[in-house]
Amino acid sequence: MHSAVKEPAGRMREMSDQGVPRAYVNGTVFTADPQRAWAHAFGVRGNRIIAVGTDEDVIAAVGADAQVVDLNATLVIPGFIDGHFHTVSTGEAQLRVDLVRAKDLETIQRLVKQHAEAHPEAPWVLGKSWLFDAVPGRRPTAAMLDAVVPDRPVMLDANDYHSAWVNSAALRALGITDESPDPAGGRVDRDHEGRATGFLEETAAEQYAWAHLESNTDDAARLQFLRTAVADLNAAGVTGVIDMGLGESGLLAMATAEEEGWLDVRIVGHWLMSREGSTADHLAQVAQAARLAQLHTSDRLRVTGIKFIVDGVIDGCTAHVTQPYTDGSLPEPIWDYDALAPVVAAADAAGLQCALHAIGDAAVRTALDAVENAAKVNGTSGRRHRIEHIEYLDPADVPRFAQLGVTASMQPVHSDPAIQDNWRAMLGAERAARGFPGRELVEAGAHLVLGTDAPTAPFAPLPNMFIASTRRSALDPSLPPNIPHFALPIDDAVRYATAAAAWSCFEEGQRGRIAPGLLADFVLVEPDVLAVDPEQLLTARVLMTVVGGREVYRAG
Numbered sequence: 001m002h003s004a005v006k007e008p009a010g011r012m013r014e015m016s017d018q019g020v021p022r023a024y025v026n027g028t029v030f031t032a033d034p035q036r037a038w039a040h041a042f043g044v045r046g047n048r049i050i051a052v053g054t055d056e057d058v059i060a061a062v063g064a065d066a067q068v069v070d071l072n073a074t075l076v077i078p079g080f081i082d083g084h085f086h087t088v089s090t091g092e093a094q095l096r097v098d099l100v101r102a103k104d105l106e107t108i109q110r111l112v113k114q115h116a117e118a119h120p121e122a123p124w125v126l127g128k129s130w131l132f133d134a135v136p137g138r139r140p141t142a143a144m145l146d147a148v149v150p151d152r153p154v155m156l157d158a159n160d161y162h163s164a165w166v167n168s169a170a171l172r173a174l175g176i177t178d179e180s181p182d183p184a185g186g187r188v189d190r191d192h193e194g195r196a197t198g199f200l201e202e203t204a205a206e207q208y209a210w211a212h213l214e215s216n217t218d219d220a221a222r223l224q225f226l227r228t229a230v231a232d233l234n235a236a237g238v239t240g241v242i243d244m245g246l247g248e249s250g251l252l253a254m255a256t257a258e259e260e261g262w263l264d265v266r267i268v269g270h271w272l273m274s275r276e277g278s279t280a281d282h283l284a285q286v287a288q289a290a291r292l293a294q295l296h297t298s299d300r301l302r303v304t305g306i307k308f309i310v311d312g313v314i315d316g317c318t319a320h321v322t323q324p325y326t327d328g329s330l331p332e333p334i335w336d337y338d339a340l341a342p343v344v345a346a347a348d349a350a351g352l353q354c355a356l357h358a359i360g361d362a363a364v365r366t367a368l369d370a371v372e373n374a375a376k377v378n379g380t381s382g383r384r385h386r387i388e389h390i391e392y393l394d395p396a397d398v399p400r401f402a403q404l405g406v407t408a409s410m411q412p413v414h415s416d417p418a419i420q421d422n423w424r425a426m427l428g429a430e431r432a433a434r435g436f437p438g439r440e441l442v443e444a445g446a447h448l449v450l451g452t453d454a455p456t457a458p459f460a461p462l463p464n465m466f467i468a469s470t471r472r473s474a475l476d477p478s479l480p481p482n483i484p485h486f487a488l489p490i491d492d493a494v495r496y497a498t499a500a501a502a503w504s505c506f507e508e509g510q511r512g513r514i515a516p517g518l519l520a521d522f523v524l525v526e527p528d529v530l531a532v533d534p535e536q537l538l539t540a541r542v543l544m545t546v547v548g549g550r551e552v553y554r555a556g
Contacts, residue, residue: 019046020065020066020067021043021044021045021046021050021062021063021065021066021067022043022044022062022066022067022068022069023041023042023043023055023058023059023061023062023066023067023068023069024041024042024043024044024058024069024071024076025040025041025055025058025059025068025069025070025071026040026041026055026070026071026072026073027039027040027041027042027071027073027074027075027076028040028071028073028074028075028076028528028531029041029042029052029075029076029514030075030076030077030078030491030494030514030530031052031078031513031514031515032077032078032494032495032498032499032512032513032514033052033499033513033514033515035515036052036053036515037491039052039053039054039514040053040054040055041053041054041055041057041058041059042058042076042514043058043059043061043062043066044062044520044549045062045549046549047519047520047548047549047550048517048518048519048520048549049514049515049516049517049518049519049520050062050516050517051516052514052515052516071524073528074524074525074526074543075524075525075526075527075528075529075530075531076514076522076523076524076525077237077494077498077514077522077523077525077530078239078498078499078511078512078513078514078521078522078523079237079238079239079240079498079511079521079522079523079545079546079547080236080237080238080239080240080461080497080498080501080523081238081239081240081241081242081266081497081498081501081502081511081512082233082238082240082241082242082451082452082454082459082461082497082501083242083409083449083450083451083496083497083500083501083504084242084244084388084389084409084411084449084451084452084453085241085242085243085244085451085452085453085454085459086243086244086245086453086454086455086456087226087229087241087243087250087254087265087267088222088225088226088229088249088250088253088254089161089225089245089250089455090225090229090232090454090455090459091224091225091226091227091228091229091230091232092217092225092455093128093454093455094228094229094232095126095228096115096126096127096128096157097111097112097114097115097125097126097127097128098127098128098129099111099112099127099128099129099130099131099134099156100128100129100130100131100159100419100475101475102130102131102134103134104134105134105135105136105144107134108130108134108135108144108156109144109145109147109148110148111127112125112127112145112148112149112154112156113148113149115127116148116149116152116154123152123153123216124152124153124154124155124170124213125149125152125153125154125155126154126155126156126213127154127155127156127157128156128157128159128161128455129157129158129159129455129456130156130157130158130159130165131158131159131315131419131422132158132315132316132422133421133422133425138422139189139197139199140156140165140197140198140199141197141198141199142166142167142168142170142171142196142197142198143168143198144198145165145166145167145168145198146167146168146169149167149169150167150168150169151169152169153166153167153169153170153172153173153174154166154167154169154170155170155209155213157205158315158316159315159419159456159457160313160315160316160456161455161456162201162202162205162312162313162316162318163199163200163201163202163205163316163318164199164200164205164209164210165198165199165200166198166199166200166209167198168198170198170209171196171198173212174208174209174212175208176188176196176200176208177196178190178194178195178196180196180208182204183203183204183206183207183276184203184275184276184334185202185203185275185309185333185334185335186200186201186202186203186204186205186206186207187200187201187202187204188200188201188204188208189201201312201316201318202309202312202316202318202334203275203334214247214249217249219249219252219253219256222249222250222252222253223253223256223257225253226250226253226254226257227257227262229265230257230262230263230264230265231553232459233265233459234264234265234545234547234552234553235542235545235553236459236460236461236462236542237461237462237523237525237542237545238265238459238461238545239265239266239511239521239522239523239545239546239547240265240266240267240268240501240502240511240521241265241266241267241268241451242267242268242269242270242449242451242501242504242505243267243268243269243270244270244272244307244355244357244388244453245270245272245307246269246270246271246272246292246303246307247271247272251269251292251296251303254267254269254301255296255301258298258300258301263300263301264547264552265547266299266300266301266511266521266547267300267301267302268302268303268304268505268507269296269301269302269303269304270303270304270305270306270307270353270355271285271288271289271292271303271305271306271307272306272307272309273285273306273307273308273309273343275309275334275335275339279339279342279343282339282342282343283342283343283346285306286306286343286346286347286350286352287350289303289305289306289347289350289352290350290351290352293305293351293352299510299519299548302505304352304353304505304506305347305352305353305354305355305383306347306352306353306354306355307355307356307357307388308335308340308343308344308354308355308356308357308367309334309335309357310333310334310335310340310356310357310358310363310366310367311331311333311334311335311357311358311359311360311362311363312331312334312359313359314359314360314391314392314423314426314427315422315423315426317329317331317426318331319331319359319360319363319391319392320332320333320334320358320359320360320362320363320366321360321361321362321363321392321427322360322361322362322365322394323431325426325427326425326426326427326428327426333362333363333366335366336366337366337369337370340356340366340367340370341369341370341373341374344356344370344371344373344374344385345370345373345374345377345378347374348371348374348375348377348378348381348383348385349374349377349378351383352383353383353384353385353386353505353506354370354371354374354383354385354386355385355386355387355388355409356370356371356385356386356387356388357388357389358387358388358389359389359391359392360391360392361392361393361394361397364387364392364393364394364397365393365394365397367387367406368387368397368400368401368404368406371385371404371406372400372404375404380405382405384405384407384447384503384504384505384506385404385405385406385407386406386407386408386409386449386504387401387406387407387408387409388409388453389409389410389411389414389453390408390409390410390436390437390438390441391414391423391435391436392427392431392432392434392435393434393437395434398437398440398441398444398446399444399445401441401444401445401446401447402444402445402446406446407446407447407448407449407504408438408441408446408447408448408449409448409449409450409451409504410436410438410448410449410450410451411450411451411452411453411456411457411464412436412438412450412464412465412467412468412493413452413453413457413458413463413464413467413474414436414453414456414457415435415436415467415471415482415483416457416467416473416474416475416482417471417472417473417476417479417480417481417482418473418474418475418476418479419475420432420435420482423435433483434483435482435483436482436483436486437486438450438468438486438488438496439485439486439487439488440486442488442492447500447503447504448496448500449496449497449500449501449504450464450468450493450496450497450500450501451497451501452464458474461497462525462529462537462538462540462542463537463538464497465490465493465494465497465529465537466534466535466537466538468487468488468490468493468496469487469488469489469490469493469534469537470484470487470534471483471484471486471487474538477535477538490529490530490534490537491530494530498512498513499512499513500512519548520546520548520549521546521547521548522546523542523544523545523546524542524543524544524545525540525541525542525543526540526541526543527540541555542555543555
């Protein structure tokens with residue numbers, strides 16, 4: 001006999017025995033499955049979905065020993081899979097002062113000073129997400145931070161996490177002098193007299209500042225960062241991420257979490273490639289990633305490929321573009337074609353998926369050319385190589401995504417109008433009018449995946465869906481939309497953040513949809529954000545998150 005469990009709308013009773021099969025009935029179930037987009041019910045046995053359909057069909061399929069759970073018309077969707085994420089650093093970033101809403105230097109200084117005073121025991125004062133247009137002349141200096149925190153090292157990562165702003169104490173702690181060399185693909189900013197200013201671009205931030213913090217962070221701290229990220233992701237309705245910056249220490253933390261049984265987010269990772277060294281050094285990194293891909297193959301932690309940072313970012317005028325920025329600058333890429341192409345070809349031959357950060361139109365073309373070369377060298381591979389961010393590209397390159405089988409990975413949160421002023425100003429009106437053309441790529445036959453690139457942006461998927469489907473701001477909804485004809489239908493946006501994300505990492509046969517045989521990863525949301533005013537996406541609540549048939553989060 002079935003045992004019935006009936007709860008008020010938006011409330012689910014916790015199942016004490018996860019081994020008991022369950023029939024979830026009387027729901028509004030968006031499956032993200034092209035064969036059947038909507039259903040009323042689904043059944044779960046163990047960690048898998050065993051049936052989807054009508055209440056009667058599902059109850060019959062789960063068997064007489066099942067519990068019947070009345071959803072009371074609550075919306076159920078597949079668990080979100082963040083298509084571009086940085087897991088451990090997102091957990092660490094939750095401890096920093098958030099500066100994204102600071103509109104001027106005085107506000108930045110006030111927030112940094114308050115954070116320093118609130119954490120007197122911290123050896124470093126850390127912040128994130130400052131915007132270039134909040135800094136006078138877009139030129140941050142150590143003196144600006146010395147004015148409020150002169151006696152402790154301060155490091156503030158820009159909103160794009162491609163540059164760092166430090167004070168004089170931090171310059172000393174990092175060993176940066178006026179004579180410190182610029183690493184390949186980066187720059188220690190200097191004034192007209194050749195003195196280091198306190199601003200570190202691209203690989204200079206990575207090799208001087210971030211490497212220092214990494215070397216002074218122990219394994220226990222990384223595990224805590226990961227715990228924070230996992231808990232926050234579950235609360236937001238995220239059941240999986242595609243990690244785009246795996247390194248040795250972060251991967252160790254993830255493997256430890258998996259072994260200890262608390263990795264309640266499925267992670268598919270890309271090993272971050274270093275630009276330093278020769279082609280032989282780069283190929284050695286590919287070989288290392290291939291070994292890791294053989295070691296980590298579970299449904300909770302899998303290494304699938306490598307990540308290149310081909311260029312920088314538009315806000316900092318370091319993205320590789322074909323025509324100069326409005327300030328006259330025309331930067332070189334971090335990975336030029338001659339360096340990139342043989343490594344992409346080798347990774348392709350080794351069975352690895354390549355994810356290529358390419359934001360400027362010139363960098364996107366270089367990335368596409370490298371993938372095209374790999375196909376010529378190795379034959380059509382089907383590796384589903386990816387280009388990350390999709391911010392600005394030449395219209396002539398749009399059809400090449402479908403032709404080459406390259407996945408377009410975009411983060412709608414980066415197109416939020418509240419953070420776009422400097423982005424638009426640096427490109428100029430004509431180029432900015434083509435920003436974040438995800439819909440154009442889809443219409444040209446490309447595969448699109450949505451994510452957030454946290455910690456460079458908020459990782460909550462529902463506000464991300466609001467931006468994707470309206471092109472309006474989640475930070476300030478009163479602002480006009482950003483190129484509204486590139487908005488995506490909300491149902492499609494959710495598919496690109498669930499089923500398409502699973503497809504992009506070769507897991508369409510395991511998750512991403514509510515369909516028989518797939519892992520039972522799903523989320524309950526209130527209200528039905530697929531049927532009501534899009535504004536509801538900004539205030540909707542995740543009521544429950546389930547990973548592999550087990551509840552990992554419950555509201556309240």
